[in-house]
Amino acid sequence: MTSERGPVEEQVDWLARTAGLEATRTFDRSQRMLDVVLRRNGPPVGATPRDPILHKGTMTLYRYRPFSDEVYRVPVVLVMSLISKPYILDLTPGQSFVEYLLRNGFDVFMIDWGVPRPEDSKLKLEDYVLDRLPLCLERVQEITGETDFTILGYCMGGLFGLFYGGIFPQAPMKNLVCIATPVDYEGMPQFRTWMDQRYFDVDYIVDTMGNVPPDLVLLSFEMLRPAERWTSYVRLWDNLWNDAFVHNYRVMYRWIHDQIPLPGEAYRQTVKELLWGNKLMKGEMTIDGKRVDTRRITCPVFHGMAQHDHIAPYDAAKPLITLVGSTETEDMVLKGGHVSLVAGPNALVRLWPRVVEWLSERSV
Numbered sequence: 001m002t003s004e005r006g007p008v009e010e011q012v013d014w015l016a017r018t019a020g021l022e023a024t025r026t027f028d029r030s031q032r033m034l035d036v037v038l039r040r041n042g043p044p045v046g047a048t049p050r051d052p053i054l055h056k057g058t059m060t061l062y063r064y065r066p067f068s069d070e071v072y073r074v075p076v077v078l079v080m081s082l083i084s085k086p087y088i089l090d091l092t093p094g095q096s097f098v099e100y101l102l103r104n105g106f107d108v109f110m111i112d113w114g115v116p117r118p119e120d121s122k123l124k125l126e127d128y129v130l131d132r133l134p135l136c137l138e139r140v141q142e143i144t145g146e147t148d149f150t151i152l153g154y155c156m157g158g159l160f161g162l163f164y165g166g167i168f169p170q171a172p173m174k175n176l177v178c179i180a181t182p183v184d185y186e187g188m189p190q191f192r193t194w195m196d197q198r199y200f201d202v203d204y205i206v207d208t209m210g211n212v213p214p215d216l217v218l219l220s221f222e223m224l225r226p227a228e229r230w231t232s233y234v235r236l237w238d239n240l241w242n243d244a245f246v247h248n249y250r251v252m253y254r255w256i257h258d259q260i261p262l263p264g265e266a267y268r269q270t271v272k273e274l275l276w277g278n279k280l281m282k283g284e285m286t287i288d289g290k291r292v293d294t295r296r297i298t299c300p301v302f303h304g305m306a307q308h309d310h311i312a313p314y315d316a317a318k319p320l321i322t323l324v325g326s327t328e329t330e331d332m333v334l335k336g337g338h339v340s341l342v343a344g345p346n347a348l349v350r351l352w353p354r355v356v357e358w359l360s361e362r363s364v
Helices: 007-037 086-090 097-103 118-122 125-144 157-165 191-195 202-209 213-223 228-239 243-256 265-278 347-348 351-360
Strands: 050-058 060-066 076-079 106-111 149-154 173-179 301-306 328-333
Touching: 076 125, 076 157, 076 202, 086 106, 097 106, 097 351, 106 125, 106 213, 118 265, 125 149, 125 157, 125 265, 149 157, 157 173, 173 351, 191 265, 202 265, 228 243, 301 347, 301 351, 328 351, 347 351
Parallel strands: 076 106, 076 149, 149 173, 173 301, 301 328
Antiparallel strands: 050 060, 060 106
16 A cells, blocks of 8 residues: 655655755855865966066066967066056966967066065165166067067056156157056045045054055955955855856955055155155156156057946046047946956956957057
8 A cells, every 4th residue: 555645745855855955055165165265275376377587676577478479569568566466467277368468469578576575665666667667678678679568557557657658758668558547546535535644644654564564455455345355255155156156256365365565665655646645647746856747658558447446446547548648549448346357257358358459459
């Protein structure tokens, strides 16, 4: 004799199966979340093959190995920020701006400023703009046999490109590409409020600490969006079954939290000359007594901006094109933030193709 199962028994079985499945999924979620937080078995970053071709102090100039013997005549020199590590442009295989440039036939170099040592706290903006940057560009010219070069600067690296072009107008800078580069510090109200010169003693900080510690640098960015870290954990928990989401989260998380010290004297100058004085926007910026006259930049200039950039806000970046003397300029405003503008799946279909198209027409 067989007994028929009633709706109550079927409901109990369904609840038991669902509870077991949820228990298993919760355990797996916890394991994957621990992998993220503890940085275990993370995806590779900065993996595109390259060779060091110049050293000075902590700075290294790299040349990436071309994917083909045929490359555009004008090399591209990536100039990075002092604030963070440069692998944001070579994030991970398949999501690397460097790799994308190489696949599209460019000869790519990168200036990695390195991790400042305690003795590097004395380095000023002039050490980068008047010494190390020109030294790297001369090495690129020597190794390629080409006089012209393109500077592609991200964030503070874009500022260095503007400083260089404004001080050396005769330099053979063929193109200038700035990405998420703030120029009008009136457009950074949160930073200006928190670092109001009436209360913020930058001299005391630099004189006491030397280099600005990486935790302080990271905290200053997190204060712009105080709940961002915790909401990102919630989004991660909700998407732990999405391999692509977890992969993207892990590489971004690693870069964002992989902060480095900021050279003290360069920080002091940045706060006083740019954040407080807004001197670049006013045409009053000088570096080691040399006036930065951005109107003397006449090469083609491209500027990419993000609508929701909280580090280099749109209002701070927007006027960049108005500061140069070029007749051939282009602004591009895209959805996204400071990091997603240049890295990750959205950059792959938005910013990167346009930069490659723009450069390819001007690199022959």
